[in-house]
Amino acid sequence: xxxxxxxxxxxxxxxxxxxxxxxxxxxxxxxxxxxxxxxxxxxxxxxxxxxxxxxxxxxxxxxxxxxxxxxxxxxxxxxxxxxxxxxxxxxxxxxxxxxxxxxxxxxxxxxxxxxxxxxxxxxxxxxxxxxxxxxxxxxxxxxxxxxxxxxxxxxxxxxxxxxxxxxxxxxxxxxxxxxxxxxxxxxxxxxxxxxxxxxxxxxxxxxxxxxxxxxxxxxxxxxxxxxxxxxxxxxxxxxxxxxxxxxxxxxxxxxxxxxxxxxxxxxxxxxxxxxxxxxxxxxxxxxxxxxxxxxxxxxxxxxxxxxxxxxxxxxxxxxxxxxx
Ligand code: PBG
Ligand code: ZN
Numbered sequence: 001x002x003x004x005x006x007x008x009x010x011x012x013x014x015x016x017x018x019x020x021x022x023x024x025x026x027x028x029x030x031x032x033x034x035x036x037x038x039x040x041x042x043x044x045x046x047x048x049x050x051x052x053x054x055x056x057x058x059x060x061x062x063x064x065x066x067x068x069x070x071x072x073x074x075x076x077x078x079x080x081x082x083x084x085x086x087x088x089x090x091x092x093x094x095x096x097x098x099x100x101x102x103x104x105x106x107x108x109x110x111x112x113x114x115x116x117x118x119x120x121x122x123x124x125x126x127x128x129x130x131x132x133x134x135x136x137x138x139x140x141x142x143x144x145x146x147x148x149x150x151x152x153x154x155x156x157x158x159x160x161x162x163x164x165x166x167x168x169x170x171x172x173x174x175x176x177x178x179x180x181x182x183x184x185x186x187x188x189x190x191x192x193x194x195x196x197x198x199x200x201x202x203x204x205x206x207x208x209x210x211x212x213x214x215x216x217x218x219x220x221x222x223x224x225x226x227x228x229x230x231x232x233x234x235x236x237x238x239x240x241x242x243x244x245x246x247x248x249x250x251x252x253x254x255x256x257x258x259x260x261x262x263x264x265x266x267x268x269x270x271x272x273x274x275x276x277x278x279x280x281x282x283x284x285x286x287x288x289x290x291x292x293x294x295x296x297x298x299x300x301x302x303x304x305x306x307x308x309x310x311x312x313x314x315x316x317x318x319x320x321x322x323x324x
Contacts, residue, residue, distance in 0.1 A: 021304045023296070025324045029074045029115065029269075030067065030315035033207055034060050036090070036097035037082040048203035049274055050281050052313055054080060057101040061108050071319040074113040076163065076311055077101060080208050081123050087131060088123030092149035099157040106158035115161040115190065116154040118147055118175070127205075127212040129166040129220060138219055140168050147171050148178035155184045163246075165192040167220040176241035190269055190309075191242035194230040194256060197221035200249045200275030207274065230256045231263055238266055244309065249273040251298060254305040261306025270307035272298065277313040292323065 008018050035044070035054040043053035043063065055063060064075070079098035081090030090096045098116055105114060120143065121129045130143030143166070151162045162179070164171050172191050179187050197218045205211040222229055234245050245264065247257045248271035257270050280298065284291030295314050302310055318324050 021300055023299055023303060023310075023324055025071055025319060026073060027309045028072075028315040028318075028324070029076050029309060029311040030072050031076040031078060031311060031313055032060060032063075033078050033080060034097055034101045035080040036100075046203070046207040048206040049278055049313065050285065051317065052207065052277075054207065057097065057104050060101055061104050064105060064109060064112065066320075067316050068109055068112055070316065071324075072112075072316055074115060075105075076115045076117060077159075078117050078208060079122055084123055084125040086125055088120035088146065091118075091120050091123040092146060092153045094153060094156075096153065099153055102154065102157035102159055113160050114158065115163050116151075116159045118151045118154065118162055118164040119166045120146060120150070121166075121210045121212070122208045126214065127210050128215075129217065130168050136214065140220075141170070143168050144171055144174040148174050151175045152178050152182055152184070155179055155182070155187050159187070161188045161190055161244075163190040163192065165195065167192065167195050167217075167222075170240070172237045172240035172242050188243035189241060190244040190246060191237040192248055192271075193234045193237040193242060193245040194247040194253070194260060195221050196224045196249065196253065198224060198249050198252070198273070198275070200252065200273045202275055203278045204274035224252070227256060227259065230260060234260050234264055234266075238264060242266065244269055246271060246311075247307070249276060250302045250307065250310070251276045254301060257302065257305040257307050267308045268306060269309035269311060270302045270305070272302060272310060272312040272314070274313070280314075292321075296323070 008014055033054045034057055043055045043059050046052045077098050081097055119129050121127055126132055128138050131139045133139045147166055164175055237245055244267045246269040247253050247260055250270035250272045261268050280294055283289045
């Protein structure tokens with residue numbers, strides 16, 4: 001007698017009945033770039049991310065009409081301000097671009113779930129995620145106050161969930177405290193807990209013009225070589241009050257997703273980042289892969305590794321085409 005594994009693979013229905021992992025549209029989050037001011041020549045295509053756009057707040061409201069109809073249920077908003085400065089003032093301005101977009105979107109689509117990325121790098125002229133000290137170092141504790149102000153300004157403008165991506169130490173505790181003190185005890189935090197200093201963020205930095213002007217992010221984002229450090233970061237963020245933890249990037253870190261899943265009981269998100277998106281899109285444009293099949297397989301792999309939520313730029317397209 002030998003093992004007849006093929007017995008369960010013989011027919012579509014049987015395969016469906018014994019399938020272990022499924023993608024669920026309720027667990028997909030679509031990122032959007034919202035840009036301040038400028039001409040209204042329509043959404044601006046992002047060259048490094050074919051199929052993605054920078055929207056003005058009004059253009060985004062318009063685009064969301066179709067997307068919400070297609071089934072996009074949750075959005076992750078990134079802001080691109082019209083001007084940048086050393087302290088990233090646009091990140092926590094009451095009338096900043098994300099804050100403005102939040103009010104407009106909430107007004108029109110009260111049921112759309114709005115998550116905001118909280119960081120300074122899109123707003124600082126030096127492009128780092130925190131303030132810069134006298135010798136060019138990225139200051140930790142001094143940056144916390146500004147990050148908390150950004151988070152609070154998002155909550156006040158209608159954000160349903162806050163997602164800090166800066167990787168400063170202590171920011172989850174600091175932001176949780178600021179939200180609680182101002183009555184936002186019910187606003188969850190999704191922490192970019194395990195965020196590697198990854199080359200896969202390249203296209204995003206082009207989209208948001210947020211590449212650091214000097215140095216790199218290695219003094220605050222994690223070394224991709226490290227696995228145990230991921231467990232320490234996740235533990236710290238949960239301890240500090242994170243409701244959902246995240247591993248980023250997703251595809252290159254499937255092992256880490258699995259380890260974090262097995263070590264903690266908090267809901268786990270994984271971010272299929274801009275570089276992962278660009279790789280698949282570019283290969284498809286060259287006709288080298290079956291794009292739809294590769295997209296679905298990449299997402300299934302992330303899910304099988306243990307992610308509950310997946311942030312992916314493919315969300316809109318998959319839903320629009322009725323594939324989920
Ligand atoms: C901001 C931020 C980045 C991403 C999410 N939030 C850029 C970075 O850290 O350099 C990357 C997302 C992507 O590549 O799709 N800190
Ligand atoms: Zn940042």
